[in-house]
């Protein structure tokens with residue numbers, strides 16, 4: 001591509017307005033395709049939901065452990081109470097009169113009761129832990145349910161967006177083909193070349209004597225040529241095709 005203003009290519013069958021319209025279609029296509037790609041990357045992406053489910057599973061496991069621990073503490077305490085009962089009976093029936101035997105039995109009972117009191121304390125703690133674990137598990141389960149509902153709604157919305165974008169793109173592609181057919185091959189080629197290096201903006205409007213592609217003021221002779229219809233004139237700075245609307 002030559003640098004600086006190109007000589008006029010003579011009278012063209014295609015007006016620059018048609019080329020500008022083609023660019024509008026192309027830009028819309030680029031935007032819709034990017035949106036479609038974004039939508040498709042989010043379709044089926046359930047990372048957040050899966051993480052919440054994994055957390056709920058962990059809470060369930062913790063709840064089962066806490067329940068088991070509480071049951072074990074309770075069981076031990078019950079076993080101890082069963083041991084204490086006959087010792088107390090023996091002691092209070094008054095059948096034992098031997099002071100030594102009586103003192104021994106008394107000590108045994110006190111020892112058993114101390115142990116029971118300790119066990120009852122830990123059983124109480126285990127019960128608290130169990131309650132907390134149950135609450136956490138229920139909360140995690142609720143989180144999963146609400147995430148599940150919003151996930152389904154979001155996916156439905158994304159599928160709708162995908163369908164809309166796909167039909168838009170198909171329509172734009174048809175429109176693009178029709179527009180391209182009306183444009184001179186040589187001009188179309190130039191458009192594609194500039195488009196590739198100017199992020200899809202090969203045609204720039206002229207406003208206030210400046211190229212709106214690069215914002216640089218155009219020399220008078222370039223402006224004059226661009227203003228006469230049928231002339232293909234490129235910006236002397238960015239080489240975009242100038243469009244005077």
Ligand SMILES: [Zn+2]
Nearest residue numbers: 211214235238
């Ligand atoms: Zn320019």
